[in-house]
Amino acid sequence: MNLFVSEIVNGLVLASFFALLAGGLALIFGVVGIVNFAHGDFVMIAGYFFYEFYVYMHLPYLVAIVLTMLATAAFGGAIYWLALRHLIARAWYAQLLATLGLSILFENIAQEIWSPNARSVATPSTLQTAMRIGTVNVTVQDLYVVIGTIICLLSLWLVIAKTRWGKAMRAVSQNREACIVTGINVKLVALLAFTISTALCGLAAALVLPLQDVYPTVGLAFTTQAFVVVILGGMGSMRGAVVAAVIIGLVDALAAGYISSAYTDAFGYAVMILILLVHPAGLFGDPSQRRGWVAL
């Protein structure tokens, strides 16, 4: 029972991380219309930003988190405007390859700048304090991750549901042609969505960094995990991404606890493949989407 509860806690921490990653990825796919295979690398870079702000510059923890989000968002927006927006009208596999190239580029430039060695961040000791909830130890850090994620996703939801530009993002994801005739600035909305999505990467990195080392090649693993979650949730569905993040987070944690930690990733994939065989478009996806293969 103890093991079970503590694995649930681990699962929720993992799920929070996945939700931030996959929520951003789904936003890019839904609003911008790009399959972004460099998504995890933005998290990796954000990790280094956080390291610079927090460890190197000794900024206060919360300040470092906010600065990381801002820096990653600015960086993401710049990359989008320079390179990625040219991919919008292209086929999904061309987008996948180009962003894979971007990912390789980031990975190796990061290696040049920060060396291939893993860096870890020691969080303030107050965060490492363990609290006993019932019979299980939960660190303040765990709570921070889960609560920080919930606050962030709720405020994002508010923005998307209530504000003018948030509504415009939904509009772009639902009907691009209609946006053009109503005069919505589709290019700007896409830039906004990409920037928000990379800000989420920044938060994900800053929250999770103390639990996970950062090194240049870690991005690809983040990307594939984010894709597993987004595909399971249904491409482009933020709601689906959050639900799928919880499913995959819990499955990974429970599998690691009860079956084998060596195969953790495999269980996530297995769950994704099994669910896809029943719901080929994912849990909240649009099943009317056309089947397509690479055609050059």
Next chain:
Amino acid sequence: MTERPAHADSLPPNERRPLAARVGAGVWGRPIVPVVVIGVAVVLPLVVKSGFTLGIFTDSLVYVVLALSYDLSVGRVGALSLAHPAFFGTGAYAAAIVFERYALPLALQVLIAVGAAVVLAFLIGIPAFRLAHLTFGMATLGFALIAELIAQNEIGLTNGPLCIAGLSSLSSRPLGSLGIDQNGQQYYIFLVIAVAVAAFVWVLVRSRIGRAYIAIREDEPMAMSVGINPKRYRMSAFVIGAALAGLLGAFYAHYLSVVCPTNLDISYTVNLLVILFLGGTGGFWGIIAAAFVFTAIPEELQVAPNIRLIAYGAALLLGVTLLPQGFEGAAKNVRRRLTRRARARRA
């Protein structure tokens, strides 16, 4: 309903198509290019004395085979699988395991390696082909990752991260008696494999099967309406590609004399995607050229691995953004534009 027909420009007929493209003409077409290429490849070891450089060319040949077999699935039928290294690695492991445990001869090892790769291809393909586009890619990636985890963790079978070592290396007595050293012998063995696989792919894609591949890739509804079963052909391209990769894996195991979980690694996929998409998916010479360019040149220049990868990444990003059809497509476009201009000048 759109009022726009799909395509309405009309170009003057191009009568100077290579013979091989015509139905009923010889399969081999103009023999000059392959003869020259094979000729150069055969005399190479006589010129290149450095074992290091020869090793690089051997590696390039390995990539030629991997890329051509991978392209059957990606370029020919348009199924962007991300699991190709799993077949290569499975072939290598299958050969290594039966060699280590039962000391079977090489021919049997190769057969078993191919068999193992084919079985795995069906295991992956049957569920994965029920999905489409990106989901298909991610599902195959998932299987590839699971295969790598098995290689890492099933220590009883694979020795895990300690690898299976001590495989006999490849050599050929007849070549040895000609005074060709170990490096040269291995080079020639892979040259034979590469030529054989390239010839196989060349014949396959020009057979009726290959035409069916093009048909389902270019237009699945049209292909179905002339009686082609797309699922069957797509699966066949996937499985044939896996078989070729498995075959290569068996030889590769003996070439390195050690098989490790990294032989199944996704980093192969990244290299292969660079080769395929910059060489031109669904092509032939473009892919072969790209396999050499992207393997031999960085090795020969001894570029630091991450500088090389920076170049790869930039090439992939810029290449896909700027050259939608790869080198071969770009070359074709230039050629077409030149002939059109020449024609205009004549007129």
Next chain:
Amino acid sequence: MLEVKGVTKSFAGVHALEDVELTVKAGQFVSIIGPNGSGKTTLFNCISGFLRPDNGTITFEGRPIAGRQPFQIAHLGLVRTFQSVRLFGQLTALENLAVAVQQHQGDSTLGRFFRTRTIRRHEAEAVAHAEELLERVNLEQHRSTPAAELSYGQRKLLSIAAALMARPKLVLLDEPTAAVNPTAILSIRDILRELHQEGQTILLVEHNMQFVMDLSEHVVVLDAGQKIAEGSPREVREDKRVLEAYLGT
């Protein structure tokens, strides 16, 4: 030869086809006409296996075909063309025809690869047949031209030839004149007439009335998913309901 009975198909609650009946006898030239959105293409897609009707039966030479896969239906000898030209652009005109004959012979896969003698004979026959068809559609001088480089009208002709490659018992032609220039329309008309005179059974969906009235023996009129009239071209043209369907009521 082809019998469509009570076929109904709806998309998201809207009836695209409602209880449609249609019969094509061997050797007949039947056309389906109707204003935009009347369900002509939906009916075609149901017959050729690209859509599964919600209700009703479709039999071809006595065999039920509703719900079968398109390639299975093609094997039975019922081959269609598409409204927008679908060809394999990279392949030459001749190769496009060769692809079309793909599956209609019981060749083994291995045989196809190794090009056994039987295969070579079959391929030679297929090439001969393809040459013959190219000549028919006046494309013989373009045999080695990639389909993408042909003009639109030429590609339409080629796609009709591709459908004929399999020696189908019944061809379904989906708007062969759409977006084709007037001269090409005339040559398409002549080719179809000749084919029909040789006994080919043809089912046509078409917007160009002149073309339909010229060629067909029997015309079926659809409006809003329902059959509103049928008969000879003259009868249909004089039918008040038909004009109303086109101009609105």
Next chain:
Amino acid sequence: MEPDAVLTVSDLHAGYGDLDILHGIDLTVRHGVTTVIGPNGAGKSTLLKAIFGMANTTKGTVYLSGTDLLRLSNRRLLAAGVSFVPQGRCNFPRMSVQENLEMGAFTLPQRQAREAVSSIYDRFELLSAKREQLAGELSGGQQQVLEMAMSLVTSPRLLLIDEPSLGLAPMTLKMVLDEVKSISEQGVTVLMVEQNARQALERSDWGVVLELGRKALEGTGPDLLNDARLADLYLGGAALSETAVGDE
């Protein structure tokens, strides 16, 4: 330019990519409803798209009482008083009616947008009752009305509508076309493309028939409906132009 002309199109050539679809259209749109009809492939939709800058225009001019429209971005077009309701569904199906109207007012300043949306509710009672409903859950006819309403939020002088009746049942069709008519009676000039020629022409002040990218006929609605050449064009009797296939 004629004094009462709202929109003047002269010698308009347009298409997509290398493909030309319109081969020189001259057209004067006056107050009221002008309907463009013609067989498939005649270039009707392309005409509207070209006016709204969504097709590739190679030659010709389009003036809205003195303003050259061809140089304007879509936001400028909206500001100049042109709105466009393209063919097919043109709303945001998973957003509420209210939100859809807000999106229609996207180019307006916030305060003005709020006022515009509330005046739309006064105008369309049907929508007022369904503010919170998702657009995708409305019936086809209601969605069409919503789309027209979205384009009216910016108070245009000229409304371009492409096939409002597409996929609608006969009763709904009448309702939608009546709505178009009443929009024009409130002072908005309407240029409409419509398949359902009779229904549309009965409600139009002027009708234009396109064929293969050229203007084949024009006249008042009733005149066109009684013109034998119109029926021929659709049902292929005697040739209207040299392009039809010759009779036996």
